[in-house]
Amino acid sequence: KAGVTQTPRYLIKTRGQQVTLSCSPISGHRSVSWYQQTPGQGLQFLFEYFSETQRNKGNFPGRFSGRQFSNSRSEMNVSTLELGDSALYLCASSPESGASGRETQYFGPGTRLLVL
Amino acid sequence: AQSVAQPEDQVNVAEGNPLTVKCTYSVSGNPYLFWYVQYPNRGLQFLLKYITGDNLVKGSYGFEAEFNKSQTSFHLKKPSALVSDSALYFCAVRSTSGTYKYIFGTGTRLKVLA
Numbered sequence: 001k002a003g004v005t006q007t008p009r010y011l012i013k014t015r016g017q018q019v020t021l022s023c024s025p026i027s028g029h030r031s032v033s034w035y036q037q038t039p040g041q042g043l044q045f046l047f048e049y050f051s052e053t054q055r056n057k058g059n060f061p062g063r064f065s066g067r068q069f070s071n072s073r074s075e076m077n078v079s080t081l082e083l084g085d086s087a088l089y090l091c092a093s094s095p096e097s098g099a100s101g102r103e104t105q106y107f108g109p110g111t112r113l114l115v116l
Numbered sequence: 117a118q119s120v121a122q123p124e125d126q127v128n129v130a131e132g133n134p135l136t137v138k139c140t141y142s143v144s145g146n147p148y149l150f151w152y153v154q155y156p157n158r159g160l161q162f163l164l165k166y167i168t169g170d171n172l173v174k175g176s177y178g179f180e181a182e183f184n185k186s187q188t189s190f191h192l193k194k195p196s197a198l199v200s201d202s203a204l205y206f207c208a209v210r211s212t213s214g215t216y217k218y219i220f221g222t223g224t225r226l227k228v229l230a
Contacts, residue, residue, distance in 0.1 A: 004159070033218070043206065043220040056217050090159055102148060102167050105218065107159035 001027055004093050004108035012114045018079040021111045025072050025093030031055075032074040033105060034066060037088040046089075049074055050096075078113075086115045118143045120209050122221035129197045130229050137192040137224045139207030149190040150208040150218075151181055160206060166190060177201070197228045 005024045013019050025032050033056075034046040045058040049068035066076040072093075078085055089112075092105035119142045129135045141147055148167055152160040164175025171183045181192045192205060207221040 035220075042222040045217055045219075048217070058217075092160075104150070104162050104165060106162060107152070109157075109159045 004091055004106055006089075006091050006108040006111050008111060009109065010112050010114075012116065013081050014116050015081055015083060017081050018077060019081060019113060020075055020077045021089055021091075021113075023074045023076075023091030023093075023108060025074070025091075026106055029093035029095050029106070030072055031094045031096060031103070032068055032072065033092045033094075034074070034076050035090040035092065036060075037090055037110070038086075043090070046076065081115045083115050086113060088112050118209060118211055118217075118219045120207050120219050120221040122205075122207055122224045124224050125222075126225045126227060128227045128229060131199055132196050135194050135197040135201070135226065135228070137205050137207075137226060139190045139192065139221060140188050141190065141207070141209045142188060143209055143211040145211050147190075148210040149181075149183060150210075151175065151179070151190075151192050152206045152208065154204040154206065154223075156203075163192070163205075197226075199228045199230050202226055202228045 007022045031050045033048040036044045047066050048056040052068045063079045068074045088110045090110045091108045094103040094105045096103050121140045123138055150165045151163040153163055154160045163179050164173050166173045166183045174180045179194050181190055183190050204223045204225050206223050208218045210218055
């Protein structure tokens with residue numbers, strides 16, 4: 001099975017712009033989660049989607065949003081970019097919704113975003 | 117509130133020696149515990165998890181972890197370290213109640229010296 005794929009892998013934007021990142025989960029996986037990884041803050045949970053619905057949300061401002069399509073692919077959008085948004089954005093998929101908590105999340109390679 | 121602590125930013129160990137990467141947690145309810153490894157410019161790779169049952173969990177690449185409920189710990193171990201084990205290791209916890217969000221530790225950089 002193909003793993004989680006994320007596009008693009010690298011991105012350079014300037015302050016004030018917006019960006020959309022894409023994630024394709026492992027085939028058959030219905031849950032997609034997004035994380036922001038920075039050297040200072042570590043891995044921070046952004047949100048989780050299951051069946052096109054947001055199931056969980058982290059403590060990020062409203063500039064960060066996401067959605068999931070009927071084929072389970074997901075996108076996240078960051079509007080009005082700030083320098084502090086520079087990070088590695090990781091997507092992870094798992095088979096279920098998290099209702100049992102047992103599922104393993106499988107991560108993509110990430111999108112490295114640099115905001116200038 | 118759920119939390120995970122990885123008390124060591126970096127662990128150095130000589131090749132061939134046993135290694136331990138420490139993790140302690142705090143959750144309400146019973147925990148599900150996970151270890152992931154991250155190599156440079158890569159995403160996280162799953163190593164092992166504890167759900168229930170035997171406290172000693174065996175995972176990928178010869179790693180194992182021991183769940184200790186009384187000490188609320190889930191330390192990652194390997195009997196004989198390899199240089200190729202050098203990477204960033206993350207412990208994560210999910211509670212069996214509530215929102216089931218993953219909470220990750222801050223990561224421990226393992227350096228295996230030849």
